[in-house]
Amino acid sequence: MRALKIGLLGCGTVGQGFVRLLNEERFRDLRIRRILVRDLSKRRPGVDRSLLTTNAIEVLDDCDLVVELIGGVHSAGAYVRRALRNGCDVVTANKALLADSGRDLFAVARQSGARIGFEASVCGGIPVIRAIERGLAGDTIESITGILNGTCNYILTRIEENGADFAAALRLAQERGFAEADATLDVTGVDALQKLQILCELAFGSSHRWVRVHGIDDVRREEIEQARSRRSVIRHVASARRVPGGVELRVERRELPETHPLASVRDENNAVIVRGKAVGEMLFVGKGAGSLPTAAAVLSDVIEIASVPRAAAMVI
């Protein structure tokens, strides 16, 4: 593993988790040089305050690798683009940015020879990007079906188990840190769609896409109780499959029998079922969000970039 100077953009929940994981002795060659934050005075336990700056240029222009954990599309996009143009590798957990301008950013990266790691952008700690990109490289993927948004799944299982209504379950998700103060992107299904689009780009390339999205914000407790009386559960399912002329993407509530592999996925967990022509159905389940699981996925990309010299990055 070669030594890397890391510029960290953002130091919220995931950023602090990343700093914590990097503290281990075996990662001594991976050094955070500067950290971009908006508010210097905020409490960030375990983070060396002398690394903090509010000046993005200081972070971007003196490092080998940028870790982008700001989120959102505008500033994050500008920073990532600048880093890639500088020939700097980038690791990001930002699904919104990749769904919005992923193709463009990958084109910039190709030109400068930089790399983009994005394992953390879908399903947090579950290495599903590597599984699709590498593990199934020899296969033809037929469909992808999953629970890609932990907030929605947490809300649905709270209604199911506690008999809460949607508003109360959402408040609980916010109190427990599984939902942002503004959970619109989660509960409308937009966040799940963004993640599904990233998986589709890997699995199906740039085929034409038909999209249909329905959230969970109009779910009623009765819907879930009625499903239970039929030994079923309601899950918010994102799915993509090949159809004549392209790929069909759907994000919607589905009633699944209790025995369905996605029915047993509870709380903030995520799950993905990938169906390959040769390998058949494969299921991955794990924590889709949270500070340390997401930070571990970010770190796995950083380690891979530090371990494989640039000119040799995998080009399939």
Place this chain on the structure above:
Amino acid sequence: MRALKIGLLGCGTVGQGFVRLLNEERFRDLRIRRILVRDLSKRRPGVDRSLLTTNAIEVLDDCDLVVELIGGVHSAGAYVRRALRNGCDVVTANKALLADSGRDLFAVARQSGARIGFEASVCGGIPVIRAIERGLAGDTIESITGILNGTCNYILTRIEENGADFAAALRLAQERGFAEADATLDVTGVDALQKLQILCELAFGSSHRWVRVHGIDDVRREEIEQARSRRSVIRHVASARRVPGGVELRVERRELPETHPLASVRDENNAVIVRGKAVGEMLFVGKGAGSLPTAAAVLSDVIEIASVPRAAAMVI
């Protein structure tokens, strides 16, 4: 992807699946040069007979990459060692060989600069080797628990669902092609232990190991029926966890509540639960054996070797 001349050792079920997958246009740069077989006259649909030979030297000494699908320890080991000494990369599905002399083979590979791909050696098509080696590179693995032998799981679920006894369920597994004529390695737990040892090498390195193995060959139908009456199932579980001074490996029958994630794993499927300090529990389920799933895993390693130049292979 650079062009590769492939030497294939063995052309049984998995070998024929590999030949079939390679037929796709996108793999035109990966060409099988020679195939070592024992019996030239055997029927092998879809395999070009002019590639067959009974002379190992012809296969080994004129290729860039050797795919070893013979199985067993002795000849396979000699061939793989010779290929690695020649500086030739090797992809293998042979868990017995890796469990027996993996460290030695990796040492030979390091000396000559050759690489060894072994994704197919554990859990067939499920990319669990990549998940542990790369996806969890930033985490500390605490335990691994799984159903690693598809034959045993097929037998146990047949007893459970059909009320068959062990002998009848084993015959059924043999008729359906899920068990060899000699299923001793499967039903005694040795095969599962070999796979667990490979996963442990990745997850825990060379720590001291305590091993305890119990097969399913003495399972009685009553045991499974009694478990069912307690809303439980019997599964053959391989597990490894850190203990003071080393790692404890166990392969044994366990009674699991119906709600346990491994309880819903049926038939010839495999499953692995990896618990990481940061990512928590992660579950992988899929087809652990069979011609095409295993061949797809072999091919994923071949593609990775063809895509990443040798000098740049990942060294963590």
